[in-house]
Amino acid sequence: MFKERKTKNSKNHSELIKTLLHSLPKEEVIHEPEELSVYECDGLTAFKVLPLAVVIPQKIAEILVILSACKRFGVPIVVRGGGTGLSGGATPVEGGIVLSLSKFNQILEIDPINRIARVEPGVTNMQVSQAAAPYGLYFAPDPSSQIACTIGGNIAENAGGIHCLKYGLTVNNVLAIKMLTVEGEIVSIGNVGGESPGCDLLSLIVGSEGMLGIVIEATLRLVPKPECAKLVVGCFDDITKASKTVSQIIASGIVPAGLEIMDKLVIEAVQFYIQVGFPISVAAVLLCELDGMFEEVEEECRLVEQMMIQMGATEIILSKNEEERLLLWKARKSAFPAAGRISPDYYCMDGTIPRKSLAFVLNRIAELAAQYNLRVGNVFHAGDGNIHPLILYDNSIAGEKERVESLGEKILELCVEVGGSITGEHGVGLEKLGPMCFQFSLEEIWQFHRLKRALDPHALLNPGKAIPTLHRCAEFGKMHVHQGQIAFRNVERF
Amino acid sequence: MIDFPSSTTSSITNELIEKIRRLISLKEKIKIIGGGTKERLGRKVFGNPINVSENRGIITYDPAELFVTVRSGTPIAYLEAVLKQHGQYLPFEPPHLGEQATVGGVVACGLSGPSRPYKGALKDYLLKVKIINGKGEVLTFGSQVIKNVAGFDLFRLMAGAQGTLGIILEVTFKVLPLPPFSTTVVLEKNATEALRFLSIIAAKYFPISASCYYNNRLYVRVSGYEKPVRRAAKAIGGDILANDHQFWNSVKERTHPFFRNSQRLWRFVLPQAAPLTPIEGEWFFDWGGSQRWWKGEGDNREAIFRWARDQGGYAWYLDKEETLASPLDTALMRIHRRIKEAFDPFGLLNPGRIYEEF
Ligand SMILES: Cc1cc2nc3c(=O)[nH]c(=O)nc-3n(C[C@H](O)[C@H](O)[C@H](O)COP(=O)(O)OP(=O)(O)OC[C@H]3O[C@@H](n4cnc5c(N)ncnc54)[C@H](O)[C@@H]3O)c2cc1C
Numbered sequence A: 001m002f003k004e005r006k007t008k009n010s011k012n013h014s015e016l017i018k019t020l021l022h023s024l025p026k027e028e029v030i031h032e033p034e035e036l037s038v039y040e041c042d043g044l045t046a047f048k049v050l051p052l053a054v055v056i057p058q059k060i061a062e063i064l065v066i067l068s069a070c071k072r073f074g075v076p077i078v079v080r081g082g083g084t085g086l087s088g089g090a091t092p093v094e095g096g097i098v099l100s101l102s103k104f105n106q107i108l109e110i111d112p113i114n115r116i117a118r119v120e121p122g123v124t125n126m127q128v129s130q131a132a133a134p135y136g137l138y139f140a141p142d143p144s145s146q147i148a149c150t151i152g153g154n155i156a157e158n159a160g161g162i163h164c165l166k167y168g169l170t171v172n173n174v175l176a177i178k179m180l181t182v183e184g185e186i187v188s189i190g191n192v193g194g195e196s197p198g199c200d201l202l203s204l205i206v207g208s209e210g211m212l213g214i215v216i217e218a219t220l221r222l223v224p225k226p227e228c229a230k231l232v233v234g235c236f237d238d239i240t241k242a243s244k245t246v247s248q249i250i251a252s253g254i255v256p257a258g259l260e261i262m263d264k265l266v267i268e269a270v271q272f273y274i275q276v277g278f279p280i281s282v283a284a285v286l287l288c289e290l291d292g293m294f295e296e297v298e299e300e301c302r303l304v305e306q307m308m309i310q311m312g313a314t315e316i317i318l319s320k321n322e323e324e325r326l327l328l329w330k331a332r333k334s335a336f337p338a339a340g341r342i343s344p345d346y347y348c349m350d351g352t353i354p355r356k357s358l359a360f361v362l363n364r365i366a367e368l369a370a371q372y373n374l375r376v377g378n379v380f381h382a383g384d385g386n387i388h389p390l391i392l393y394d395n396s397i398a399g400e401k402e403r404v405e406s407l408g409e410k411i412l413e414l415c416v417e418v419g420g421s422i423t424g425e426h427g428v429g430l431e432k433l434g435p436m437c438f439q440f441s442l443e444e445i446w447q448f449h450r451l452k453r454a455l456d457p458h459a460l461l462n463p464g465k466a467i468p469t470l471h472r473c474a475e476f477g478k479m480h481v482h483q484g485q486i487a488f489r490n491v492e493r494f
Numbered sequence B: 001m002i003d004f005p006s007s008t009t010s011s012i013t014n015e016l017i018e019k020i021r022r023l024i025s026l027k028e029k030i031k032i033i034g035g036g037t038k039e040r041l042g043r044k045v046f047g048n049p050i051n052v053s054e055n056r057g058i059i060t061y062d063p064a065e066l067f068v069t070v071r072s073g074t075p076i077a078y079l080e081a082v083l084k085q086h087g088q089y090l091p092f093e094p095p096h097l098g099e100q101a102t103v104g105g106v107v108a109c110g111l112s113g114p115s116r117p118y119k120g121a122l123k124d125y126l127l128k129v130k131i132i133n134g135k136g137e138v139l140t141f142g143s144q145v146i147k148n149v150a151g152f153d154l155f156r157l158m159a160g161a162q163g164t165l166g167i168i169l170e171v172t173f174k175v176l177p178l179p180p181f182s183t184t185v186v187l188e189k190n191a192t193e194a195l196r197f198l199s200i201i202a203a204k205y206f207p208i209s210a211s212c213y214y215n216n217r218l219y220v221r222v223s224g225y226e227k228p229v230r231r232a233a234k235a236i237g238g239d240i241l242a243n244d245h246q247f248w249n250s251v252k253e254r255t256h257p258f259f260r261n262s263q264r265l266w267r268f269v270l271p272q273a274a275p276l277t278p279i280e281g282e283w284f285f286d287w288g289g290s291q292r293w294w295k296g297e298g299d300n301r302e303a304i305f306r307w308a309r310d311q312g313g314y315a316w317y318l319d320k321e322e323t324l325a326s327p328l329d330t331a332l333m334r335i336h337r338r339i340k341e342a343f344d345p346f347g348l349l350n351p352g353r354i355y356e357e358f
Helices: A010-023 A031-040 A062-072 A126-137 A149-155 A203-206 A240-251 A264-273 A292-311 A322-333 A335-340 A356-372 A399-418 A432-439 A442-455 A470-482 B010-027 B076-086 B103-108 B153-158 B191-202 B228-238 B244-252 B301-310 B330-343
Strands: A053-055 A079-080 A097-100 A108-110 A116-120 A172-178 A186-190 A212-223 A228-235 A257-265 A284-292 A315-318 A346-349 A374-383 A389-393 B030-033 B048-051 B058-062 B067-071 B126-132 B140-144 B167-174 B181-190 B208-214 B217-224 B266-270 B282-286 B291-295 B312-318 B323-325
Touching: A010 A053, A010 A062, A010 B067, A031 A053, A031 A442, A062 A079, A062 A097, A079 B323, A108 A149, A108 B076, A116 A126, A126 A149, A149 A212, A172 A203, A186 A203, A186 B330, A203 B153, A203 B330, A228 A240, A228 A292, A240 A257, A240 A284, A240 A356, A240 A470, A257 A322, A264 A284, A264 A335, A264 A374, A284 A292, A284 A322, A292 B228, A315 A374, A335 A346, A335 A374, A335 A389, A356 A374, A356 A399, A389 A399, A399 A432, A432 A470, A442 A470, A442 B140, A442 B153, A442 B330, A470 B282, B010 B030, B010 B048, B010 B126, B010 B167, B058 B076, B067 B076, B076 B103, B103 B167, B126 B153, B140 B153, B140 B167, B181 B228, B181 B244, B191 B208, B191 B217, B191 B282, B208 B244, B217 B228, B217 B244, B291 B323
Parallel strands: A053 A097, A079 A097, B030 B048
Antiparallel strands: A108 A116, A116 A212, A172 A186, A172 A212, A228 A284, A228 A315, A257 A284, A257 A374, A346 A389, A374 A389, B058 B067, B067 B167, B126 B140, B126 B167, B181 B217, B208 B217, B208 B282, B266 B291, B266 B312, B282 B291, B312 B323
């Protein structure tokens, strides 16, 4: 973990592959370079590493064989779910193997009496809700990638979605897991009833980016579908007004099921892509979904509409029926493909800020974008302050990518400065190792390393991800001070 | 405006930190004391007493942003009173179990009240924790924002760790507005019927905020806007309970008549619909049937722990002075010990509080 591992040892590599081929069915081991390239990255394509091999086991006993072989030859393992991660969590590590859990794709039990689903980790997020639907139940976390991402990946990243403002993130909706430790033991963590003796290991494992153990089963909380849902869309001629309305709605005590903002650039891109009929000159739209029992939805719609008008909305669109509600959401959900249509490349950032800083941060981002001569669109989970600036660029222009990275870093620094976080849902992975040094002191990073070592003493599980080395933070700090940028809060500590 | 009071360290906090660091440098064991109201909730600890109750006060409270940051020695009753003045509350309804109960003690014990299955547990409202670990380092994990996936969630790990991993200095909670209206209905049911009925109503979208069962009566509280609450209460049925606030307070604080003469008490946390326990005696169900209290001797403790385990849950045995939890299996115990070492390498903080082994 602290030193470069000596896995370049090609003899160990060929021995490992020999062992794997010997002990697993042939079709479960991929090691030809041309077939390996499918696995060279996850949803973050900027980082690519060819793994030594990919194994796709079907049984727990096979995972045990793989674990013990990797331990013997000192070869690191990267677990892979749907590969939709956006921070490089499932990107292979140099000289390591990829352990794909795609064959662990069974829903083991839907228990409508206790309102739980017991599933294997390779089941997709969407499949759980589909299986629960006949009982009027669903799994609340709904990442936009829900058709493709897996429960194992959701747990590892503590995934959220549009509706997590009201219904919580993955961590609030997982009741228990079975985990394979790096020692090859199966441990049961958590309790369907809600509390277990000892420390809250469940909350520790959720969000740990595949670095502490391999999740092989999960018991998820299912919740009843609301009686109805309505969408109120406010159009504003100024994004500051839309942002202030967000704070107002939340402060009033209403907890919307979703509260999202799209800015001018994104609206234009979307309008170009699908016809939803937002007014042409609008600077921002605020989408507020209210769900629950009929009477409360009616009451809250009225209140939200009032607040939007008070805050200067130029127009309000209220979904009249389910079809209209879904069309309006489609506009929001097509923001990313739409951005792809108006720019050759885009980089989707992820950070969280306190709601009251929304207007300040958005304006500051616009200033920074102008300085860097880059276009930035904003479409984000406003209700919980989770921003997703989309930096548009053209990779074929020399130096543009570097400018994007530098701007991205500035934005994350800004998030931390106002009391937020460098990642709200995509995780740290490989992408945000540097910015971790903004958010945490060296002692705190040390504590993360000690904890990693407690569960994975030989650094076999996804090593080098999520927690920067202290050396990296030192370098990062020097670089920033050197360039005379905003004070780096960790420098004085060492 | 980006004007956040940097976590100003009061001189009392500094003194406390210095005192703790001195003990750590001498490798002295430390017994952490908040209000001293929950000693019974774990095993006995022997060590130099460190009292955190002087480390009190609200550091930041921003009602519009729905969060509050307080020092760990702040009485939980005081915090709740301040929140109430602003029409807000801690939705997990922490049991105080005594006037002196502190925020640090409540977090360390990971205590949640009757609303737990419907509104979430303490850990669901914990946003940030500042601790001092067993090496004397002051560390902050989490942030005031809800969505934060940077680094391991070490702040949630403090909830229920009973001070074995670190001494809590500061806590940030997510808060919510108080529901505008609440009512409780009482239905005549036996225990089996009650459990079945709870499952049926939980699968509907009713704003239930608590439910418990005792002595052939099922109590269900519904909270939210008045109109839907009234409709839900009517659909659930039964009679309206007068003074329901008092009733739920007695459930939360364990002052309900059931808890009288409860020198020996078993607590089970099980799947909601788990079958009735085969042991005779007086029962009280909370958390929609997930938290079950049993007043009895339970001579064969191992058998009772095993029964809970077979149902997919756990048990705790509280005698007059301390609490024993279901034993952990070897692998889990090893993980706990290693985590303990990662935070407290010399084994100084509340040693043996949850289990003898760490
Ligand atoms: C178009 C698009 C939209 C997205 N929208 C959202 C969104 O709205 N909200 C959101 O939160 N995220 C979103 N994401 C990001 C991504 O989908 C999530 O992070 C998701 O949880 C990853 O799941 P996965 O199965 O693809 O995991 P992978 O990418 O395969 O892996 C992610 C991490 O999980 C680990 N892992 C996977 N399975 C296991 C296991 N069984 N045990 C231990 N570790 C494991 C991996 O090692 C890796 O570190 C989006 C991504 C895309 C491409």
